[in-house]
Amino acid sequence: METLRxxxxxxxxxxxxxxxxxxxxxxxSTNNISDPGIDLAGSSHLHYSPRVVTIAVPCSSxxxxxxxxxxxxxxxxxxxxxxxGDECAYLSDCNERTANHVADAQKWMKIHGFQPERLxxxxxxxVCAEPFVNYMHEFxxxxxxxxxAGDKNHGL
Amino acid sequence: xxxxxxxxxxxxxxxxxxxxxxxxxxxxxxxxNADVVIARTAMFTCSDATQADIAEDIRQHQLDGLxxxxxxxxxxxxxxxGVAERAGLNPYQYTQxxxxxxxxxxxxxxxxxxxxxxxTLVEAGIGRTRLTEPLNPLVVDTMPKALVIGAGIxxxxxxxxxxxxxxxxxxxxxxxxxxxxxxxMDTMYPAGKxxxxxxxxxxxxxxxxxxxxxFTEAEVVQKGGTFGNYVVKVALHRPTEQTxxxxxxxxxxxxxxxxxxxxxxxxxxxxDGVLTLPxxxxxxxxxxxxxxxxxxxxxxxxYIYCVGSREGREQPNxxxxxxxxxxxxxxxxxLEVFKHDPGVHQYHLYRxxxxxxxxxxxxxxxxxxxxxxxxxAADQPPAVERTGDxxxxxxxxxxxxxxxxxxxxxxxxxxxxxxxxxxxxxxxxLKLPVGKxxxxxxxxxxxxxxxxVVDGVYIAGACQNPKTAGESAASALAAVTQSASILKKGKxxxxxxxxxxxxxxxxxxxxxxxxxxxxxxxxxxxxxxxxAYVVSEAICKGCGGCVPECPVxxxxxxxxxxxxxxxxxxxxxxxxxxxx
Ligand SMILES: Cc1cc2nc3c(=O)[nH]c(=O)nc-3n(C[C@H](O)[C@H](O)[C@H](O)COP(=O)(O)OP(=O)(O)OC[C@H]3O[C@@H](n4cnc5c(N)ncnc54)[C@H](O)[C@@H]3O)c2cc1C
Ligand code: SF4
Ligand code: SF4
Ligand code: SF4
Numbered sequence: 001m002e003t004l005r006x007x008x009x010x011x012x013x014x015x016x017x018x019x020x021x022x023x024x025x026x027x028x029s030t031n032n033i034s035d036p037g038i039d040l041a042g043s044s045h046l047h048y049s050p051r052v053v054t055i056a057v058p059c060s061s062x063x064x065x066x067x068x069x070x071x072x073x074x075x076x077x078x079x080x081x082x083x084x085g086d087e088c089a090y091l092s093d094c095n096e097r098t099a100n101h102v103a104d105a106q107k108w109m110k111i112h113g114f115q116p117e118r119l120x121x122x123x124x125x126x127v128c129a130e131p132f133v134n135y136m137h138e139f140x141x142x143x144x145x146x147x148x149a150g151d152k153n154h155g156l
Numbered sequence: 157x158x159x160x161x162x163x164x165x166x167x168x169x170x171x172x173x174x175x176x177x178x179x180x181x182x183x184x185x186x187x188x189n190a191d192v193v194i195a196r197t198a199m200f201t202c203s204d205a206t207q208a209d210i211a212e213d214i215r216q217h218q219l220d221g222l223x224x225x226x227x228x229x230x231x232x233x234x235x236x237x238g239v240a241e242r243a244g245l246n247p248y249q250y251t252q253x254x255x256x257x258x259x260x261x262x263x264x265x266x267x268x269x270x271x272x273x274x275x276t277l278v279e280a281g282i283g284r285t286r287l288t289e290p291l292n293p294l295v296v297d298t299m300p301k302a303l304v305i306g307a308g309i310x311x312x313x314x315x316x317x318x319x320x321x322x323x324x325x326x327x328x329x330x331x332x333x334x335x336x337x338x339x340x341m342d343t344m345y346p347a348g349k350x351x352x353x354x355x356x357x358x359x360x361x362x363x364x365x366x367x368x369x370x371f372t373e374a375e376v377v378q379k380g381g382t383f384g385n386y387v388v389k390v391a392l393h394r395p396t397e398q399t400x401x402x403x404x405x406x407x408x409x410x411x412x413x414x415x416x417x418x419x420x421x422x423x424x425x426x427x428d429g430v431l432t433l434p435x436x437x438x439x440x441x442x443x444x445x446x447x448x449x450x451x452x453x454x455x456x457x458x459y460i461y462c463v464g465s466r467e468g469r470e471q472p473n474x475x476x477x478x479x480x481x482x483x484x485x486x487x488x489x490x491l492e493v494f495k496h497d498p499g500v501h502q503y504h505l506y507r508x509x510x511x512x513x514x515x516x517x518x519x520x521x522x523x524x525x526x527x528x529x530x531x532x533a534a535d536q537p538p539a540v541e542r543t544g545d546x547x548x549x550x551x552x553x554x555x556x557x558x559x560x561x562x563x564x565x566x567x568x569x570x571x572x573x574x575x576x577x578x579x580x581x582x583x584x585x586l587k588l589p590v591g592k593x594x595x596x597x598x599x600x601x602x603x604x605x606x607x608x609v610v611d612g613v614y615i616a617g618a619c620q621n622p623k624t625a626g627e628s629a630a631s632a633l634a635a636v637t638q639s640a641s642i643l644k645k646g647k648x649x650x651x652x653x654x655x656x657x658x659x660x661x662x663x664x665x666x667x668x669x670x671x672x673x674x675x676x677x678x679x680x681x682x683x684x685x686x687x688a689y690v691v692s693e694a695i696c697k698g699c700g701g702c703v704p705e706c707p708v709x710x711x712x713x714x715x716x717x718x719x720x721x722x723x724x725x726x727x728x729x730x731x732x733x734x735x736x
Contacts, residue, residue: 040592053277067721
C-alpha cells in the first residue's frame with residue numbers, strides 16, 4: 001500500500017510538471033513578408049501560445065547559425081524560422097541560404113544534445129495568418145512532448 | 157557598458173492593448189531597469205498630445221534612447237522616429253515594440269500570459285535600444301519621373317496629376333486602347349457626364365501634356381535599380397516586338413479589377429434570359445426604347461444582389477468582401493430601365509442595400525418610380541428556373557412574414573461583384589504585396605493608404621480593393637501627391653540600416669564579398685598594403701545575407717547586429733536569464 005501511494009504521488013507530480021511546461025518558442029520573422037503574416041494572425045484574433053515571441057529581421061538569410069544556437073543555449077525550447085517562400089524582395093535564393101544556416105545549426109545541436117525537432121523552418125507569407133498559427137500549435141505540441149531544452153535538463 | 161538614459165512608453169491603444177494586457181505592470185517592470193529613466197503608459201501614444209509629451213520628456217530628461225510599445229512597427233515606426241528627431245534624439249535610437257498585433261490581439265484569452273509576454277517584449281526592446289548608435293541616412297538623388305501602370309480612370313487621372321506637378325510620366329497600358337472598364341460602359345452614376353465623356357476628356361488632357369508618354373499594348377517585365385532611380389524594362393508589342401528601358405523615380409500601379417463570372421447553374425446562369433449586370437447593361441446599350449429580349453418583350457426584371465460577393469468563409473476561394481459599386485450600379489440601371497419603359501416591373505432581391513452616401517437618393521428615386529425591394533437571408537438565396545416562356549424566381553421574403561414568393565420574370569439580372577485581376581508577371585516583377593482577398597496591399601488602409609512595403613511603389617484604384625470611379629480617381633490623386641512630394645525634392649533619404657564592416661575586426665578573408673547578390677562589397681587597398689573591405693551604402697539593401705558568412709562578426713547590419721539580437725533574446729528570456 002505504502003509503495004503504491006508513493007508511486008502515485010510521483011506520477012501525479014510528473015504529470016503536473018508536464019501540464020505546467022509550456023515551451024518557449026522564438027520565431028525569426030522577416031519585416032516585409034512573414035512578420036505582416038504574423039501581425040495578421042493577431043489582427044484576426046487567432047490565438048497561439050503567449051510563450052511564442054518574435055524577432056523581425058530584414059531577411060531570414062541574415063540569421064547566423066550562432067544566433068539560433070544562442071537562443072537554445074539561453075533557454076528557448078524551440079526556434080522557428082518564418083522564411084519568405086519565394087517572395088523575398090532582397091534575395092531570390094534566400095531560402096537556400098537560410099537552409100544552409102539551419103543545417104549548420106543542426107550539426108551543432110546534434111553535438112550538444114538538442115533534438116533536431118527543436119529547430120523548424122517554413123515559408124510564411126504576408127497573409128499566412130492561419131498557417132502560422134497552425135505551425136505554432138503543432139510546434140508547441142512537439143516541444144511539449146520533448147520537454148524542456150538545454151541546460152534545464154540536458155546538463156549542458 | 158556605460159549607463160543609458162532610455163524612455164519607455166506603453167500604449168493602451170484605447171483598450172486594444174490594455175483590455176488584454178496589464179500595461180501598468182509592463183511599465184513598472186520596465187522602470188526597474190537601470191538604464192530606464194522614465195516609463196509611462198498612455199491612452200494613445202500616437203496622439204498629438206502624447207507625442208508632444210514624449211518629445212518634452214526627451215528634452216527634459218536628456219534621453220538617449222526611446223522605446224514605444226504599441227502597435228505593429230509597420231504602422232508607427234516612422235511616427236516615433238519623427239518624434240525623436242524633433243526632440244533632438246537620433247531617430248535610429250528608437251525601438252518600436254509590437255504589443256498589439258503580436259501580443260494583446262493574439263492572446264485575448266490569456267491576460268496573465270499576454271502580460272508576461274509583454275514584459276519580456278519590452279525588455280527585449282530596452283536591450284536592443286541600449287546598444288543602438290546614432291545613424292545618419294544616406295541621401296540620394298531622385299529623378300522627377302514616374303511610371304504609371306494601367307490606363308483606366310485611375311492611371312489616366314494619375315498621369316494628368318503627375319504631369320501637372322511638372323513630372324515626366326510614362327503611362328503603360330496592356331490593351332490597345334486606354335480607359336479600362338469605363339470605356340465600354342454607356343451610362344454611369346453619378347449622373348452628369350457619361351463614362352465615354354470622362355475617358356475622352358482625360359485622354360485629351362493627356363495628349364495636351366507633352367510630359368506624358370503613353371505606351372499601349374505594352375507590359376512591364378522587370379524592375380531594377382533603387383528607389384529614386386528605378387530601371388524598368390517595358391515590353392512593347394506594337395508596332396514591332398521590342399523591349400525598352402525607362403528610368404523612373406517611382407511607380408504607381410493602377411491595374412484595376414475583373415468582374416465575377418458566375419458558374420453555369422449558379423442562380424440559373426446559363427438559362428436563356430439570365431444575365432450578369434454587365435451583360436444586362438450591354439443589352440440596354442443596344443436596345444433603345446422598350447426592351448425586347450430574343451424576340452420577347454420584357455415586362456418584368458428581377459435582380460439578385462451580391463452574386464459572387466460577401467460569400468461565406470466556408471466556401472473555397474470565397475469572395476467575402478462587399479464589391480461596393482454594385483448596389484448603386486443596379487439602382488442606377490433600374491432608373492435607366494424606367495427611361496426605356498416606365499411600365500416595367502422591377503424586383504430587387506437584396507441582402508442589404510449599400511447605396512452609401514448621396515446615392516441613397518437614387519435608391520429612394522427608384523422606389524418612387526415603382527421598383528420593389530425584397531430582402532433575402534444569406535443562407536436562403538433565391539432560386540431561378542425556367543417555366544415555359546418565362547423565368548420563375550422564388551424567394552423567401554424576410555420582411556413580409558417570411559412568405560415564399562414566386563416572381564414570374566422575363567429577365568433575371570445577377571448583380572455580379574468585382575474580383576482581383578490575374579497579374580502574376582507584374583506581381584513578380586514589382587514584388588507587389590498581395591492581400592488575403594487577392595487585391596494589392598497598402599501599408600495601412602487609413603494611415604498610409606497608397607504606399608506599399610516596396611519603397612517608391614504605390615497602388616491606387618480598384619487594383620487595391622473594390623472602388624467606384626470617383627473613389628478610384630481620388631486614390632489616384634493620393635498616390636500622385638505621395639510620389640511627387642518625394643520626387644520633386646530631387647533627393648530622398650535611404651534607410652541607413654545597411655551593412656558596414658568594422659575595419660578593426662575584418663581579417664580580409666573576402667568571404668562576405670562572394671555572397672552579396674548586389675555587389676555592394678568591394679576590396680580596396682588600405683594604407684598598409686593590405687586589402688580593406690568596404691560596403692557601398694547606396695547599393696547595399698541591408699538584407700544581411702553577408703552577415704552569417706563572416707567568421708569574426710566584422711560585417712554587421714546597422715539596427716540588426718548580432719549583438720542587438722542577442723540582447724533581444726536575453727530580454728525575451730528575462731526570468732530564465734535572471735535565474736542563471
Ligand atoms: C458593371 C460595372 C458597372 C460599374 N458602374 C459604375 C458606375 O456607374 N459608377 C462608378 O463610379 N463606378 C462603376 N463601376 C466601377 C468602375 O468600373 C471602377 O471604379 C473603375 O473602372 C476603376 O478604374 P481603374 O482604373 O482602377 O481600373 P480598370 O478600369 O480596371 O482599369 C485598369 C487598366 O489597367 C490595365 N492593366 C491591367 N493590368 C495591366 C498590366 N499588367 N500592364 C498594363 N496595363 C494593365 C487594364 O487593361 C485597364 O485598362 C462599375 C463597375 C462594373 C464592373
Ligand atoms: S454593393 Fe451591394 S450588391 Fe454589391 S456586394 Fe455590396 S451589398 Fe452586395
Ligand atoms: S546586407 Fe545584403 S546587400 Fe548589403 S552587403 Fe550584405 S549581402 Fe550585400
Ligand atoms: S567576411 Fe568578415 S572578415 Fe572576411 S572580409 Fe568580410 S567582413 Fe572581413
